Amino acid sequence: MTTTDGLEDLLRELAPQVLGVVIRRYGDFDRAEDAVQEALIAATTHWRRNGIPENPRGWLLQTAGRKLTDIHRSEQARRRRESSATLDDVPEVSDTEDSLKLLFLCCHPALTPASAVALTLRAVGGLTTAEIARAFLVPEATMAQRISRAKQTLAGETFGMPSDDDRAQRLLAVLKVLYLMFNEGYASTAGADLVRVDLATEAIRLTRMLATAVPGDGEVTGVLALMLLTDARRPARTGPMGELVPLIEQDRSLWNRDQIAEGVVLVTRAMAHGVVGEYELQASIAAVHDTASSWEETDWRQILSLYELLAKVVDSPVVTLNRAVAAAMVHGPAAGLELLEPLDEQLKASYRLDAVRGHLYEMLGDGDRAADHFRRAARRTTSLPEQRYLAGKAASRRR
Amino acid sequence: MTKFLLLTRHDSELGVPPMDQWDPADTNAHLAYLTRLNDELAANGELVEMNALVAPELARTVTADGLSMPVITDGPFPETKEVLAGYQLLDVESEERALEIAALVSAAPGPDGVPMRQRIEVRQVMWTRSEHV
Secondary structure (H helix, E strand, O other): OEOOOOHHHHHHHHHHHHHHHHHHHHOOHHHHHHHHHHHHHHHHHHHHHHOEOOOHHHHHHHHHHHHHHHHHHHOOOOOHHHHHOOHHHOOOOOHHHHHHHHHHHHOOOOOOHHHHHHHHHHHOOOOOHHHHHHHHOOOHHHHHHHHHHHHHHHOOOOOOOOOHHHHHHHHHHHHHHHHHHHHHHHOOOOOOOOOOHHHHHHHHHHHHHHHHHOOOOHHHHHHHHHHHHHHOOHHHHEOOOOOEOOHHHOOHHHOOHHHHHHHHHHHHHHHOOOOOOHHHHHHHHHHHHHOOOOOOOOOHHHHHHHHHHHHHHOOOHHHHHHHHHHHHHHHOHHHHHHHHOOHHHHOOOOHHHHHHHHHHHHHHOOHHHHHHHHHHHHHHOOOHHHHHHHHHHHHHHOO | OEEEEEEEEEEHHHOOOOHHHOOHHHHHHHHHHHHHHHHHHHHHOOEEEEEEOOOHHHOEEEEOOOOOOOEEEEOOOOOOOEEEEEEEEEEEOOHHHHHHHHHHHHOOEOHHHOEOOOEEEEEEOOOOOHHHO
């Protein structure tokens, strides 16, 4: 028995490994997941009281097996044969392989992205339903339903590696879910607190796990780098009153240097592989920002050319918005404003276009127009911290 | 996921009388329709909560300046053509999904099974007190 320091971390690390074994033994994802969840909860109580057992993985497997027996027994002991077997006779498969199969299953394209995020947090991340509900600011019952519906949707899906033809697509789906999880935590669109710490950290942890399972994949490395490089700015992103602090005004001495260093190494390694994807490009842009000593000292030429490359991979209005800011920094605000012109139709309902126009007119020294755009943006954003920031900008530009 | 509040307004100009004047069979059909819809949304994990409100005759209105005694007036408000009948708080994938659900609420059957076409206002939640849940 050892002390319970790091108990949570250990449990969360073991969760997907144990679940992988239980699914391989019983082939029933839904009930296996419930049993492992119960075993994790039991472990939290027991281990805290009695210390961590010598073989925590074995303890969890045994407990999960017993919980599964209980679940089956309460379902009229339908599967007597399996329940009486032990989990020791399951063939060994590497833990990373199990975790990867679990990620593929939980990020299955049949699920809506939000359901996939919730299920991944529980089955792979080892979080409880209550914790996930708290992170999403919904009641536990609502989240429980969402997870149970997601598991029903997956009934009949196999726990295994996708075929080689599917693999690339399925891996992209996993990355999309993990990045969504990160963003949900990093910049909640409807929350009071701009940053929900646990979800962003959890997304980074799971992406790290994925990167270990598929080493050498440029986009996986790219997503991990992007998350680290974005998350590194978190301490500077909100002010004392919970207000949003944009990149231009952030106190860069607060940035997390270790995360930046790791992110830069990762993105450099990813870019060396040749074929460059969306996440790698975004991570490269974040790396340029993170290694600049100030907004003005930023290598805007490089950022502009990276956005031009990105526009060739994903030509979205949001990319054009960012490109316009970079163009304004390199060639002056008029160049940026010109790039924004075609966006009026596409971004009619979005506050972002007005927010960027506000900044560019501010650069141009046209305070009245800047104030107009900031005010319109403030009225249309759906985020309270953003609204406070934009209204403040409008007020400071008013004469 | 994004939270949306669906506000169901009873509009007297729709020509539908208040529910206390309906044939009981119509009331049952109306409530069965909404119960089924809400059960389905709850099972999806999309319905956070739903509440129906008492009639406006039972409402009381409060105004205060923080110094003198608050002014409290009773309902009813005969001049009001529209009253808030109830609300649903959703947590859904997209605005499109919220609008789709609103359309289902609006089409709930009224007297003689005719869809009521009640006006449903869809408002995105901007701020949630995090200790609330």
